[in-house]
Amino acid sequence: MSSRALKGGAFKALLLLSLTIGFLMLVVLLVDVFRDGLPYLDMALLTNPPSSDPDIAGARPAILATLYIGVLLLLFVVPIGVGTAVYLEEYADRTKWYNRLLEINIQNLAAVPSIVYGILGLAFLVRGLGLGRVLLAGAMILTLLVLPTVIIAAREAIRSVPDSIRQGAYALGATQWQVVSRQVLPAAIPGIATGSILALARAIGETAPLIMIGAVTYISFDPTILGPFTALPIQIYSFLRLPQEEFKLLAAASIIVLLAILLTLNAFAIWLRNRYRRTW
Amino acid sequence: MLFVCALISVATTVGIVFALFLPAFEFFGEVSIVDFLTGTEWAPLFEPAHFGVLPLIAGTLLVTLIASLVAMPLGLGAAIYLSEYASPRTRGILKPALETLAGIPTIVFGYFALTFMTALLRDLGIEVDIFNTLSAGLVMGVMLMPIVASLSDDAMGAVPRDLRDGAYALGSTKVQVATRIVVPAAVSGIVASFVLAISRAVGETMIVLIAMGQQPNLTFDPREAAEAMTAFIAATGAGDVPTGSIEYKTIFAVGATLFLMTLAMNIVAIRLVRKYREVYE
Numbered sequence: 001m002s003s004r005a006l007k008g009g010a011f012k013a014l015l016l017l018s019l020t021i022g023f024l025m026l027v028v029l030l031v032d033v034f035r036d037g038l039p040y041l042d043m044a045l046l047t048n049p050p051s052s053d054p055d056i057a058g059a060r061p062a063i064l065a066t067l068y069i070g071v072l073l074l075l076f077v078v079p080i081g082v083g084t085a086v087y088l089e090e091y092a093d094r095t096k097w098y099n100r101l102l103e104i105n106i107q108n109l110a111a112v113p114s115i116v117y118g119i120l121g122l123a124f125l126v127r128g129l130g131l132g133r134v135l136l137a138g139a140m141i142l143t144l145l146v147l148p149t150v151i152i153a154a155r156e157a158i159r160s161v162p163d164s165i166r167q168g169a170y171a172l173g174a175t176q177w178q179v180v181s182r183q184v185l186p187a188a189i190p191g192i193a194t195g196s197i198l199a200l201a202r203a204i205g206e207t208a209p210l211i212m213i214g215a216v217t218y219i220s221f222d223p224t225i226l227g228p229f230t231a232l233p234i235q236i237y238s239f240l241r242l243p244q245e246e247f248k249l250l251a252a253a254s255i256i257v258l259l260a261i262l263l264t265l266n267a268f269a270i271w272l273r274n275r276y277r278r279t280w
Numbered sequence: 281m282l283f284v285c286a287l288i289s290v291a292t293t294v295g296i297v298f299a300l301f302l303p304a305f306e307f308f309g310e311v312s313i314v315d316f317l318t319g320t321e322w323a324p325l326f327e328p329a330h331f332g333v334l335p336l337i338a339g340t341l342l343v344t345l346i347a348s349l350v351a352m353p354l355g356l357g358a359a360i361y362l363s364e365y366a367s368p369r370t371r372g373i374l375k376p377a378l379e380t381l382a383g384i385p386t387i388v389f390g391y392f393a394l395t396f397m398t399a400l401l402r403d404l405g406i407e408v409d410i411f412n413t414l415s416a417g418l419v420m421g422v423m424l425m426p427i428v429a430s431l432s433d434d435a436m437g438a439v440p441r442d443l444r445d446g447a448y449a450l451g452s453t454k455v456q457v458a459t460r461i462v463v464p465a466a467v468s469g470i471v472a473s474f475v476l477a478i479s480r481a482v483g484e485t486m487i488v489l490i491a492m493g494q495q496p497n498l499t500f501d502p503r504e505a506a507e508a509m510t511a512f513i514a515a516t517g518a519g520d521v522p523t524g525s526i527e528y529k530t531i532f533a534v535g536a537t538l539f540l541m542t543l544a545m546n547i548v549a550i551r552l553v554r555k556y557r558e559v560y561e
Contacts, residue, residue: 004453011455012365018357019374022429025422026381032396033388083285091282104550106289111476111546112539113483115510116296118517119535123299127523144292151289205385208485208510212517233387240391240490248395255388266383 033259037252045253049220050235054246059254062235065135065223066204066261069231072139073146073203078196080143081150082185085192088151089158090180110148117145118212126213133214135229141209146199153195157188190276197269201262207233232258300539303532310526316533322496322512324530331530333537335496339506340538343417343488344481346502350421351477355428356463356470362429363436364458375430382426390490393419398491411493411505420487424477431476435469436462472552479545483538485510509538 040054048058084106092099121141131137161184169179215234223229230238232254239251308316311331319332358378362371397415401408408414439462447461463470493505494515507515513531521527 008453008455011458012361015357015361015365018354019361019378019429021354022358022378022381022422022425026384028396029384029388029392032392036395080285080288083282084289087282087286092286102286102290105293107550108543108546109289109292111479111542111549112296113480113485113510113542115483115485115513116300116535116539116542119513119531120292120296120299122517123303123532124295144288147289147292201383205383205387207385207387208489208514211485211514214518214520216518233385236387236391237486237490240394251391252395255391258385259388262383262385266380 033252033255036249037254037256040246040249040253041256045250045257050218050238051220054244054250057247057250059232059235059257061219061221061223062230062232062254063257065138065219065229066232068135068223068225068229069139069142070200070204072136072225073143074196074200076139076143077147077150077199078192081147081196081199082154082192084147084151085154085158086180086185089155090176090184106148106151110152113208114145114206115208115212117141118209120144121209121213133217133228134226135223136225137213138210138215138229138231141213142203142206145206145209146203149199149202150196153199154188154192157191157195158184160191161187190272194269194273197265197272201265201269204231204265205233205258205262207237210234211237232261296539300532300536303529304536307526307529307533310529311533320498322507324527329526331533333509333534335498336507336509336512336534337537338498338500339413339488339492339496340482340508340510342500342502342506343413343420343492343508344478346414346417347420347424347481348474348478350418351424351428351481352474354421355425355473355477356432358425358429359432359436359470360458360463362433364454364462375433378426378429382423382430384423386423386484386486387490389419389423390486393487393491406503408503409493409505411491412503413492413506414502416487416492417502419491420481420484423484423487424480427480428473428477431473432466432470435466435473438469439465468552468555472549475545475549475552479542479549482545483510483542485514489514509534513538 044056045058046063047060048056049060050062051057088099088103092102094100118141121137125131125137125140126133165183165187166179169183174182210231211234214228215230216238217228217230218238219228219230236251236254236258239247239254316331316333318334319330320334321330321332322335323330362375366374393415394411397419398408398410398412401412401415406414443461443465444457447457452461488508489511492508492511494507494511495505496512497504497506499506513534516527516531521531
């Protein structure tokens, strides 16, 4: 073999190695979590409140709170995100300085560390507005956190609706609002739904902002919207902080539950995208 | 009505700036900004209190450095493979699979660093503390690798085919095309992916909170426990510090420092991405 071919082979092997290391770590991580957590993954984990006895301790209040947060988040983020996207794509005049500022602002917000949103929640929602350390404040802060993601996804979905559809509707005498609400938005729904579900998955896995608004507490009762709460990722963190080894295993079992929820959401998003994909 | 929706994201930015900087200014009324930025001891709860932020910044920078040394070469290698070697079909499978790695919550990576990576390092004969910067940095590098790979692959995909064909016509090998044509042509996009990864590492909270420790430590020994800026913010925010106290205000002083660091990096990254788009489209 010539030295050129040899070099080519070695280079390719090196590249494959980088990719393999990434996947290998993913596999090792999953094996590690499942090996630790499977013995503790039982109905008690889903139906019992936390307890100082690892054998009967569960994560029921945290799992319920995560579901409540998920529902509230979708109620908040979808209208605001889609509204912003419709404004930017269909109404905004790109040459105006404030519209350009809006776009740069959204890009920058998407990259602000999640803990900074936590500080915002602590200062304004929990202390400033006096809302307290409640589930609603958690849902609101996670809404702001994933709002840029939803806006960007909704804009892409709206942009992919061809102009001929808009022109056709105008030609039939539709107003701009009729074009948007009856032609553009229905056609963009699959893309918007996929983006929103992926944003939901990201929000549900977030821990740091909720720590800031005081979700690290011992909660043994079912949560309410205006009451104190703890969420599933926070429950994992709380288990990890306890000294007994058994609670680390309980944390692993809770991680399996969290990953199962996220996997279901992601699979649903991919299914939606493939089921309703349209080529214009 | 739609414009009001759009205004919410502006209000968020304004809110963040006010929420961070108003208490931070109050903090600097009580603690000199020079002591804050140059002090080598961070002990806000002790008597006498010390407010030197350097140990926290050093912790953040060290863990970011380790994560970058893992994420950048691996991510770039994976991106070159995806863009230049993989068939469209393989790429269609590998890229989403890699992106699931990026979708795993950071708390899970924190668990992995604490329970698995630290034990692994000890088995390999590296004497690490239970909480240590090395485990946190290595696992964070694995977490950031897909971001580097995905964005760099996008940048390389934007390099026109003519450039590659021209190089082949001159007798280049595939290695030469990849390393001397494609990578240099996509360099601004690749650098942008690096900068974004660094910015993510600086702002990452859960891995450093769980696996790196919560004791401020001005050291460059990655085997020791230390505290990153985000870990301090989270640990203090989780406690019930009284509003208006100096401990409460430290959250915002450190938070403002963190925000400015990541903001600067994000602006650089956004500029770079825009630059490479302008060249080829």
